[in-house]
Amino acid sequence: MAVISRLREVAVDRGRNRSDRILFGTMVALSGFGLLMVYSATASTGFAGMERQMIFVAAGLTIYAVISNIDYRELKNLIPIVAGVVVLALLGVYLFEPVNGAQRWIPLGFFALQPAEFAKVVVILLLAAVLSPNNRDELLTQRQLTWPTVFRALVIVTLPAALILFEPDLGTTLVFGFILFVMLFVAGATWRQMLALAATAAIGVVVVLQQKMLATYQLDRIRVLFDPSVDQGALGIRYNIQQSKYAVGSGQLFGRGLFAEGTQTSFEYVPEQETDFIFTAVAEQLGFVGGILVVAAFAVIVWRLLVIAANARDRFGALIAAGLAAMMVFHVFVNVGMTIGIMPVTGIPLPFLSAGGSFYLAMTISLGIANSIWLMRTPVPGENQLT
Amino acid sequence: MKFALRLTTLGIAFMAMFSVIGLRLWFIQVAEGPQIARAAEEATWLGKSSFAARGDIYDRNGTLLATSRMVPAVMVDRTFVQPEQRDELVQELASIVGIDPAQLDALYDEAGINGRFQVSTVSNETAYAINESLDELPGVEVVKVPERVYVNGPTMAHVIGHLGLPEEADLTERPELDRNVRIGKLGVERVYDETLQGTSGTIEYRVRRGEIIEQRPPVEPVAGSSLVLNLDLALQEKVELALEQGVALSNEVKEEERDKGEEVFSETQRAAAVVLDVNTFDVLALASYPDFDPSNFVAGIDETTFDELNEAKAFNNLAVSGLYPPAxxxxxxxxxxxxxxxxxxxxxxxxxxxxxxxxxxxxxxxxxxxxxxxxxxxxxxxxxxxxxxxxxxxxxxxxxxxxxxxxxxxxxxxxxxxxxxxxxxxxxxxYGHETGIDLTSEAPGIVxxxxxxxxxxxxxxxxxxxxxxxxxxxxxxxxxxxxxxxxxxxIGQGAFTSTPLQVASSYAALVNGGIILEPRVVREIVAADGEVTPIDRPDPVTVDIAPATRASLLEDLGRVVNGGTAAAAFRDFGEGVENIGGKTGTAQSTATRDNHAWFVGVAPLDNPSYVVAVLIDEGGSGGQVAAPVARNIMQYLAGNEQTPIVQGEEAD
Structure with a gap:
């Protein structure tokens, strides 16, 4: 068993390398803090919301530990299988009844699996595999990405992105675009290739708009940022944005205190607060100080992911870490951005804090892979750097 | 670019994005935080209105014309409806109230999150049935709301007007309005809407998951004030009847003309009349034919009825908005x-x-x-x-x-x-400008x-x-x-246009010695506590007319009735006809429309107290058709027996 032998190798040969404790510590801190916030946002219905999330946190941290100790290079071989499973799962969502007008979930009894969350991680792995050189010759001869490589990357992203766009889930679709853009840049795309990609994206946007592939509410969520009079769905969008702004603004510098009476949070005036709008619970109860600390914690995670990318033993690992950093940044920017009125309202959750199983597990898997890259950073003497 | 440089660039870009978040957070929470916090605190309070009773409308003798009674209405307050309960509630409630679920769904959406809306007024039986099953109907309550009652149906419809739900424009213009409370749309119901409306009371409360957790002391509603009109219901009824008969007379005349082979373009369909006190410019009667029943609007008018009435121009108050050459x-x-x-x-x-x-x-x-x-x-x-x-x-x-x-x-x-x-x-x-009457859509005319x-x-x-x-x-x-x-x-033709009210008020000025006031249909406002406020009006404007000129005109107006173009029409007037004056008019219309018939009467000549202006739209000759109508009205005013409206002499 290759996996077992790797585990031994890690344990014996790389005993000097320690896990990224900053990364792990920040993740655990955010997760614990998230449980507290989920509880505060659902307190009126008791502990159920938090207890459920605790199960996901426990499962997620276990998976993190396991994946950390699997050599990420093994994943290269698993990619085709995992990708196939994910594509099937993405198709599988259409077998089930829509929830709130969207088909994003596969009900599994106690929780509903959301394949799109895992698809993000799988696409990062796929892109990293495609964009990294396959052997020493390629590394030495090809200083730049070839056009066919760029094209292949584009195709890899388009398939799952299109499936998710039709769920519909515009926000998650855009995550793929951002990840592709960042990973191509890191992988050494030329300016021309980047421009070509931007042009393709622009054409894509035009096609989507022309073919009216977006629902009115999706367009309105964007338009409402610039024109407050847009209010499709009977006050729904503006109400969300307004309540969210009220909650964040009410926090002021130091917050109104955890579980304070009479807050927007305790009144549950913010819709979806324990999931997509969890940041409003932080900002209202703990103020600017609490909010900026959470943002700083994410900055630390992103910083660690970029350090891991810089220290990765091979380009495959480096690209994975950079892709994960891109995913993390996009989630934080769009999620927090929407609660403070600078991004459209989309169903993009906040890593480690938002209640929800699939996304939490996908995040811990991501950091598990990152930690594995970190553990493997020092080459074993005499070992080929590229294999 | 080297790999490390690319990663560094990326790191800088990412940190820039985090900085944007940080700056915006500072702006919202610290720079603008106190203001937002205040607004947020206020926003957690929800309010509902308790409806004020709308003021009544009386004629000059205190006869009730319009009032309000309290009827049960079904309200839904979305604050108390959990999202998952919505569909079931809509289905259930629609079947109890007896409306289309889709329509109820639309109302639900329109009300917005935490909104409160009126489904409809219901019978006492339905109200009882709903009250029995309130446990299964979250957010539903039965409240008493005022419903307008127009005591005399279509009589005086154009003066009284009607109500309707406020439109978006009304709500923007008057933010104090409650979208569930009907407002005046026409006539004095509209002009005096704020007086009649009163002030809704409010009950403010905070809600968590459908439970009221805190309440402020309620603000009681203040009932609206009532209006007393200058119009006399009995006179108005006579005027409206006379107009209807005048239109019929005009059509009889047209039938005869057709038989004689004369050219007739259309059936006569419309008419208007004004009776004005020449000294006070109080409007004693003001009618436009055809009319409509404002009661149709009480619970919202159905589209077919509305379209039919609109087609017939029944909502047009021709006495103030119809433009005709004064001839x-x-x-x-x-x-x-x-x-x-x-x-x-x-x-x-x-x-x-x-x-x-x-x-x-x-x-x-x-x-x-x-x-x-x-x-x-x-x-x-x-x-x-x-x-x-x-x-x-x-x-x-x-x-x-x-x-x-x-x-x-x-x-x-x-x-x-x-x-x-x-x-x-x-x-x-x-002429050429509004008289300033307290009614809607007055036309200025052209001089x-x-x-x-x-x-x-x-x-x-x-x-x-x-x-x-x-x-x-x-x-x-x-x-x-x-x-x-x-x-x-x-001779009052050409591009010259005027309204029947302008013609009446110009005659009032000529015969009262040159004093012009803004005509008023409302005499006084009676507050809920009984305090009476006379309607205010601007100071009169005076036109210099020598007493000799006025005396000469009055005498000659008398000759019109007692020997001139209106003599035939006034033959049956009865006692006191020598004290009646007037002037006929026949207004040339377009080449393909019949002439408009006019008559303006003044009485009594020795001390003028009122003018009567009658206009039969495309009615034909003034002396033949309009003068008999005015004669019939003036018989009533003089206390004579009202003789039938039969044709007078065909005269200009």
Whole structure:
């Protein structure tokens, strides 16, 4: 068993390398803090919301530990299988009844699996595999990405992105675009290739708009940022944005205190607060100080992911870490951005804090892979750097 | 670019994105935090209204015209409905109330998150049934809401008006409005809406998951004030009946004309009348035919009924918004101006002898350069009435006489500072601008002048695609205003338009000694606590009219009724007919429409107290059709027996 032998190798040969404790510590801190916030946002219905999330946190941290100790290079071989499973799962969502007008979930009894969350991680792995050189010759001869490589990357992203766009889930679709853009840049795309990609994206946007592939509410969520009079769905969008702004603004510098009476949070005036709008619970109860600390914690995670990318033993690992950093940044920017009125309202959750199983597990898997890259950073003497 | 450099660049870009978040957080939480916190605190309070009773409307004798009764209505407060309960609630409630679930769904959406809306008013039985099952109907409550009752159906509909739910524009203009409370849309219901409306009370509370957790002391509603009108219900009923019969009479006349082979363009369908107190300008009656029943609007009018009424122009209050040339009724103003300003007759025109004019149906204008003589024929009455002075001219409505007045005025003043001397008289007694009556959609009318025609010409040349107001041949002239236009004006024709109210109020001014007030349909406001406030009105405007001129006019108006163009119509008036005056009018309409019939009555002549203006839209001859209607109304006012409305003499 290759996996077992790797585990031994890690344990014996790389005993000097320690896990990224900053990364792990920040993740655990955010997760614990998230449980507290989920509880505060659902307190009126008791502990159920938090207890459920605790199960996901426990499962997620276990998976993190396991994946950390699997050599990420093994994943290269698993990619085709995992990708196939994910594509099937993405198709599988259409077998089930829509929830709130969207088909994003596969009900599994106690929780509903959301394949799109895992698809993000799988696409990062796929892109990293495609964009990294396959052997020493390629590394030495090809200083730049070839056009066919760029094209292949584009195709890899388009398939799952299109499936998710039709769920519909515009926000998650855009995550793929951002990840592709960042990973191509890191992988050494030329300016021309980047421009070509931007042009393709622009054409894509035009096609989507022309073919009216977006629902009115999706367009309105964007338009409402610039024109407050847009209010499709009977006050729904503006109400969300307004309540969210009220909650964040009410926090002021130091917050109104955890579980304070009479807050927007305790009144549950913010819709979806324990999931997509969890940041409003932080900002209202703990103020600017609490909010900026959470943002700083994410900055630390992103910083660690970029350090891991810089220290990765091979380009495959480096690209994975950079892709994960891109995913993390996009989630934080769009999620927090929407609660403070600078991004459209989309169903993009906040890593480690938002209640929800699939996304939490996908995040811990991501950091598990990152930690594995970190553990493997020092080459074993005499070992080929590229294999 | 090296790999490490690319990663560094990426790191800088990512940190920039985090900084944007940080700055925006600082802005919202620290810079603007206190303001937002205050707004947020206020936003956690939800409110619902308790409805104020709308004021009543009474006639001048205290007879109830419109009131409100409290009826049960079903309200839904979305604050108390959890999202997952919505569909079931909508289905259930729609079947109990008996409306389309889709419609209820739409109302639900429209109300917005935490919104409260009225589903409909319901019978007492339905209200009872809903109250029995409130446990299964989250957010539903049965409240008493005021519902308007119009005691006399369509009588006085155009004055009273009707109610309707506020539209978005109303809500923007008057933010204090409750979207569930109907507001006035027409008539005094609209003009005095804020007086009648009262102030809704509010109950403010905070809610968590459908439970009220905190409440503020409620603000009680303040009932609206009531209105007392100047109109007299009994008189109004007589006027409306007379108008209806006048329209029928006009159609009888048209039938006869058709039988005689004369040209008739259409059925008579519309009419209007105003009875005005000449001293106070109180509106004693004001009617427009056809009418509508404001009760139809109480629970929202159905589309078919609305379209039918709208098609018939039943919502148009023709007495204040219908525009017609005042026709020969205007001769009383030209008459007064002639005497007051000593307007000259033309020179070099045949048929003038001192103060006498030869009323033979033609006006021979001066010889033209080519030796031909331009002859203008009386457009309506070709008979030879002999030589007439101003008194005989008014009595017989001689167009030739008043044409000569206009032509003389044109010759004397054309191009000079006072060339609008006749039009200025018209404006002073109320033409060409709103009278300022307290009703909706009053039309100003048009008093044509050289300046106006020149504006029209400029506009027409710049906008050739729009419908022309001047004949194309006028556009070639240096000035489109001609002597013929002033001649048309002097007999109330041409581009001149006015409303029946303007005609009535101009006569009031002529016979009361020159005092003009804004007409009022409302006399006083009675607050819920009984305090009475008379309606305020601007100071009167005075026009100088010599007592001799006024006396002469009154005498000649009497001759119209007792021997002139209205004599036949007033034959059956009964006692006191010698104390009645008036003037007939027949307004030329477009080439394909029948003439409009006018009559303005004044009584009593020895001490005028009221004027009656009657207009039958495309009704035919004033003397034949409108004068009998006015006679019938004036019989009632004089306390005489009202004799049937039969045709009078066909006269201008």
């Amino acid at each position: 020969s009724t205007f001769k009383a103003i030209t008459y007064t101006a002639k005497l007051e300003e000593n307007l000259p007759f033309p020179t070099e025109v045949e048929g003038i002898d001192g103060q006498l004019i030869h009323c033979d149906g033609t006006l021979n204008l001066s010889e033209l350069a080519d030796g031909s003589v331009q002859v203008k024929h009386d457009w309506y009455d070709p008979r030879d009435l002999g030589w007439l002075d101003i008194h005989g001219a008014l009595e017989n409505s001689c167009n030739i006489y008043f044409w000569n007045v206009a032509l003389g005025t044109y010759q004397a003043y054309n191009g000079k500072a006072n060339e609008n001397i006749l039009q200025d008289w018209a404006s002073r007694v109320g 044509p002048t050289r300046q106006l025609f020149e504006e029209w010409k400029t506009y027409q040349l710049e906008n050739p695609d729009e419908p022309p107001r001047l004949e194309p041949s006028r556009l070639d002239l240096a000035s489109p205003w001609l002597g013929g236009d002033l001649m048309d004006f002097a």
